[in-house]
Amino acid sequence: MNLQWSRRGEDLYLYLSGELDEHSVSDVRARADRLIDENAGLSRAVFNLAGLKFMDSTGIGFLIGRYKRLKRYGMGMYLAHPEAGADKILALSGLYSIMPKIQE
Amino acid sequence: MNEMILKFPARSENEVFARNAVAAFALPLEPSLSELSDVKTAVSEAVTNCIVHGYRGKGGGWITLTCRTEGDALTVEVSDEGRGIADIGMALEPFFTTAPSEERSGMGFTIMQTFMTDFRVESEEGAGTKVTMTKRFGQGQANVG
Ligand SMILES: Nc1ncnc2c1ncn2[C@@H]1O[C@H](COP(=O)(O)OP(=O)(O)O)[C@@H](O)[C@H]1O
Numbered sequence: 001m002n003l004q005w006s007r008r009g010e011d012l013y014l015y016l017s018g019e020l021d022e023h024s025v026s027d028v029r030a031r032a033d034r035l036i037d038e039n040a041g042l043s044r045a046v047f048n049l050a051g052l053k054f055m056d057s058t059g060i061g062f063l064i065g066r067y068k069r070l071k072r073y074g075m076g077m078y079l080a081h082p083e084a085g086a087d088k089i090l091a092l093s094g095l096y097s098i099m100p101k102i103q104e
Numbered sequence: 105m106n107e108m109i110l111k112f113p114a115r116s117e118n119e120v121f122a123r124n125a126v127a128a129f130a131l132p133l134e135p136s137l138s139e140l141s142d143v144k145t146a147v148s149e150a151v152t153n154c155i156v157h158g159y160r161g162k163g164g165g166w167i168t169l170t171c172r173t174e175g176d177a178l179t180v181e182v183s184d185e186g187r188g189i190a191d192i193g194m195a196l197e198p199f200f201t202t203a204p205s206e207e208r209s210g211m212g213f214t215i216m217q218t219f220m221t222d223f224r225v226e227s228e229e230g231a232g233t234k235v236t237m238t239k240r241f242g243q244g245q246a247n248v249g
């Protein structure tokens with residue numbers, strides 16, 4: 001799993017790439033949380049999933065966990081460009097209702 | 105008809121190997137990319153469950169993964185000799201998890217049921233759990249037009 005990021009205006013962009021499962025999640029969880037803490041006070045975080053080649057339900061738990069952390073800072077969370085496989089899981093679990101899918 | 109039996113230690117580093125081994129085994133059936141993705145995801149769910157739930161507090165154990173192709177169908181069995189499931193009906197409910205503090209989502213069984221054509225789970229407390237799933241390939245295309 002790789003995590004890159006950038007900041008544009010009031011937005012924090014997180015780019016996930018690789019395969020997200022129970023084995024890879026702990027490392028990326030720690031890095032995402034550190035980034036969120038360092039950027040608390042921005043208005044929103046956008047998770048770009050274009051590079052995520054595989055994700056199972058571990059990804060749901062991971063995203064909900066980050067959503068809760070962002071919420072404590074008053075930051076909104078958005079998802080962008082999931083691959084078909086991830087998109088199917090995100091839609092099935094209803095995640096888009098709390099972290100909308102956007103096109104940027 | 106073809107068969108494969110894999111046995112490996114219940115360690116999370118084996119999740120990626122297990123789902124890719126099943127995908128490679130299924131290739132002669134010419135699954136579509138989305139069918140292959142469904143199978144990999146379902147296998148990942150079942151194997152992860154053996155590791156995080158089956159052998160919880162037991163210091164490890166073995167996972168047995170059996171694959172069989174027959175016609176246009178792939179059947180996968182994933183079993184552990186771990187703790188077993190006390191209430192299967194509850195475990196199958198969407199969002200039910202016994203490990204919420206570890207950010208488990210409780211969607212594993214729901215994904216297996218949704219992504220595979222057939223799904224069955226057998227479990228005995230203190231003895232272990234076996235998930236049997238079948239994916240019939242080419243269903244998507246057959247329904248078009
Ligand atoms: N192999 C297993 N051994 C023991 N318990 C299991 C096993 N698989 C699933 N379970 C139980 O069923 C519940 C639901 O599983 P699942 O839908 O995959 O959600 P999650 O793994 O996110 O908890 C688990 O929380 C666990 O209590």
Ligand SMILES: [Mg+2]
Pocket residue numbers: 057149152153210211212213
């Ligand atoms: Mg699970």
